[in-house]
Amino acid sequence: MTEDKTPSTPLLVAVQDLRIGMYVVAIGQQRQQNEIKRSGRITQRRQLEELMNLGVLSVWIDPSKTQQLSEPTAPSTPLAATATESSSAERDNRPRQEIRIRRLYQEAKTMQNKLFHNLKRGEPVQVDELEAIADELVDSIFENRDALFCLARIREKDSYLMEHSLNVGMLLANFGRFLELERPVLRELTIGGLLHDTGKIMIPDHILHKPGRLTEDEFIIMKSHVNHSISILKESKGITPIMMTVAACHHERLDGKGYPHGLPGERLNLYARMSTVVDVYDALTADRCYKAGMPATAAFRILLQGAGSQFDEELVRKFIKCMGIHPVGTLVKLQSGKLAIVVERNEDAPLQPKVKVIYSTVGQHHLEVKLLDLARPGVNETIEGVVDPKSFGIDMSRYLA
Numbered sequence: 001m002t003e004d005k006t007p008s009t010p011l012l013v014a015v016q017d018l019r020i021g022m023y024v025v026a027i028g029q030q031r032q033q034n035e036i037k038r039s040g041r042i043t044q045r046r047q048l049e050e051l052m053n054l055g056v057l058s059v060w061i062d063p064s065k066t067q068q069l070s071e072p073t074a075p076s077t078p079l080a081a082t083a084t085e086s087s088s089a090e091r092d093n094r095p096r097q098e099i100r101i102r103r104l105y106q107e108a109k110t111m112q113n114k115l116f117h118n119l120k121r122g123e124p125v126q127v128d129e130l131e132a133i134a135d136e137l138v139d140s141i142f143e144n145r146d147a148l149f150c151l152a153r154i155r156e157k158d159s160y161l162m163e164h165s166l167n168v169g170m171l172l173a174n175f176g177r178f179l180e181l182e183r184p185v186l187r188e189l190t191i192g193g194l195l196h197d198t199g200k201i202m203i204p205d206h207i208l209h210k211p212g213r214l215t216e217d218e219f220i221i222m223k224s225h226v227n228h229s230i231s232i233l234k235e236s237k238g239i240t241p242i243m244m245t246v247a248a249c250h251h252e253r254l255d256g257k258g259y260p261h262g263l264p265g266e267r268l269n270l271y272a273r274m275s276t277v278v279d280v281y282d283a284l285t286a287d288r289c290y291k292a293g294m295p296a297t298a299a300f301r302i303l304l305q306g307a308g309s310q311f312d313e314e315l316v317r318k319f320i321k322c323m324g325i326h327p328v329g330t331l332v333k334l335q336s337g338k339l340a341i342v343v344e345r346n347e348d349a350p351l352q353p354k355v356k357v358i359y360s361t362v363g364q365h366h367l368e369v370k371l372l373d374l375a376r377p378g379v380n381e382t383i384e385g386v387v388d389p390k391s392f393g394i395d396m397s398r399y400l401a
């Protein structure tokens with residue numbers, strides 16, 4: 001990429017609005033006095049985090065030297081010197097983490113869109129481009145998976161294929177982490193999820209997006225997406241057996257009644273079995289243009305009904321445990337009649353997560369949003385049950401973003 005050397009007026013940018021590719025010339029405001037070594041281009045998300053950790057609030061950027069990049073392309077160049085007050089960096093790290101995760105999720109969506117766009121033009125999958133984003137998604141799952149899955153609950157109704165693929169990748173990584181699989185396996189599972197439905201680009205739109213039940217002939221065409229995915233991935237460099245398994249086996253079933261090959265359970269390994277559970281869970285809970293997604297609890301019930309016949313029973317139970325009784329993004333009714341959204345699980349007390357209280361069913365009006373930790377001593381609220389946001393006209397995306 002060539003650079004425009006014409007000098008331009010520096011722009012002051014808040015540190016949370018900094019993007020990869022921007023060229024920093026000077027620090028604007030900062031909370032502490034830390035030495036910044038030199039100016040330079042932001043090439044990695046970690047540099048943004050370093051600036052935040054140093055208490056930098058805003059920076060001056062040179063628009064003429066700024067590159068429009070959608071993802072990191074160069075090795076990391078430290079922009080900032082080591083913090084002299086490193087202990088402050090550890091304080092209150094969560095908001096910064098959340099800002100970074102929000103940015104990462106947006107980039108992952110952009111990347112996934114680009115992938116499908118390129119495939120439609122007949123270009124092969126660039127697995128190496130997916131690796132960096134998969135690594136960062138796995139990192140985020142270890143750091144603050146609740147923040148990531150809150151974002152994942154916001155579905156754009158016309159982006160189903162892209163968002164479903166991204167979410168299957170994230171859910172597989174999260175489930176793999178729960179099963180204590182090695183990090184390289186988590187990365188391969190994530191990429192497998194990102195790629196598992198690529199064959200759907202070959203399915204005509206009127207079948208892919210049909211709101212009603214598919215006819216027998218349409219279903220045969222729909223099912224062919226798996227073989228299309230296999231062909232696409234066979235043509236691509238860097239596809240590993242785990243990635244291929246996720247793509248090839250996510251519609252197989254233990255009883256041999258799945259597709260495309262009707263493989264019996266003994267031919268389905270752990271990764272295949274994980275992908276069947278995760279794919280169904282995400283498909284059931286996703287909002288589509290013609291129907292709202294079902295609550296997680298209802299999806300768990302369907303998985304449990306198929307446990308032992310269609311799905312691996314032990315894995316279904318572990319998946320439910322991994323997601324939590326009330327996964328983040330679930331709307332619940334509290335004993336007081338208030339409605340709240342689960343925003344953070346509590347590992348030690350799964351029935352008492354952190355919630356955002358948003359609505360009073362007694363007064364039938366929205367409330368000033370308040371964060372409430374149901375496990376905190378002195379808090380007397382309990383969850384009465386899961387409710388459907390539609391029944392109260394609640395737009396969940398307003399509260400999850």
Ligand SMILES: [Fe+2]
Binds near residue numbers: 196225250251
């Ligand atoms: Fe599929």
